[in-house]
Amino acid sequence: MHDDLIPFNKPFFVGKELFNIAQAVLNGTIAGDGEFTRRCQAWLEQHLGTPKALLTHSCTAALEMSAILAGVGPGDEVIMPSFTFVSTANAFVLRGATPVFVDIRPDTLNIDERQVAEAITAKTKAIVAVHYAGQPCAMNALREIARNHGLMLIEDAAQAILSGDRGSSLGTLGDLGCLSFHETKNVISGEGGALLINNPELIERAEIIWQKGTNRKAFMRGETSKYTWVDIGSSFLPSELTAAFLYAQLEHAKRINSHRRTLYLKYFELLAPLAEQGHIKLPALAQDKPANAHLFYILCRDANERQALIAHLDSAGISAVFHYVPLHDSPAGFRYARAHGKLQVTTEIANTLLRLPMFSEMTTAEIRRVCGEIDVFFKITSKQPCELS
Incomplete structure (x- = not known):
């Protein structure tokens, strides 16, 4: 523990x-x-x-x-x-x-x-x-x-x-x-x-x-x-x-968002080497800005790697989660809705996206710890970089 x-x-x-x-x-x-x-x-x-x-x-x-x-x-x-x-x-x-x-x-x-x-x-x-x-x-x-x-x-x-x-x-x-x-x-x-x-x-x-x-x-x-x-x-x-x-x-909304942008950009800075090596993919920034920095995600290479990374972070006392099960692929989605086309991007993103911890009282030291554990994971697994679509 x-x-x-x-x-x-x-x-x-x-x-x-x-x-x-x-x-x-x-x-x-x-x-x-x-x-x-x-x-x-x-x-x-x-x-x-x-x-x-x-x-x-x-x-x-x-x-x-x-x-x-x-x-x-x-x-x-x-x-x-x-x-x-x-x-x-x-x-x-x-x-x-x-x-x-x-x-x-x-x-x-x-x-x-x-x-x-x-x-x-x-x-x-x-x-x-x-x-x-x-x-x-x-x-x-x-x-x-x-x-x-x-x-x-x-x-x-x-x-x-x-x-x-x-x-x-x-x-x-x-x-x-x-x-x-x-x-x-x-x-x-x-x-x-x-x-x-x-x-x-x-x-x-x-x-x-x-x-x-x-x-x-x-x-x-x-x-x-x-x-x-x-x-x-x-x-x-x-x-x-x-x-x-x-x-x-x-009353403090603008200050809250400003701090979250600082956290977001620190994630981006520290994870950039792993992205450059092809291990992960980082979010695209609109005009080099993280909007309101609501969340920070990375894209892994496949669902198995994502699950292994979640388990590694959990063992280090860090909680990270995947996001939505696509609605078109859910029981209620089949019953109440329909899909237009194959939704290939949706399926790929849902299988590879991992949300990292992000909260308003988070510190840059905690960001460094999260990124450090992600770096350790890829050093342990020693997987070769591959293309991310």
């Missing part, structure tokens, strides 16, 4: 989280849509540049709201990558729609915009762009495709808080954007998320869906004389305790 374990992830305090939680209780309400909820929403609107932000109890909830707002139902299709978390697909399956999985690019691991147009059918209603590791999808191309075909464009920006593309924040470039504040993300609240409504025509209905299908928001603003059920919806709000914790994190 190791006394100095390096976990894959570690929750953290960065400011006034506990003070804010106490203040929420003293304010007299810990249900949703209180003072801290409004502060968080105002912060997101101001710093991301979205017309309207609504906090949700998870990014899953934000995606489910998106599916409702997109108006999808039985017989409709929604284009998305297979290399994503299950919530991306589940949100639309719950409305009766069929996810259509398109392959990803080998550089960014985002949906391959060059294959999206050919996957569109008369049944297609929306495109979901997942910004993997906070790196931007080819949003200009996807926006043009969506506009030309009359489709809604939804951003799954769960990993992309404060990442940008040509001066705009990810999550604000589509009709709707979905953020996550899960404890594994850069800015955390345990569970938590937000829906960014960038199309003003969707704001009124989004507020109704958010408030269980009622017109409560309009009633509280004095815009209607009755508070009643007017549409479908659900309990998508987080509690004030969650919002209070989150607001303390948002």
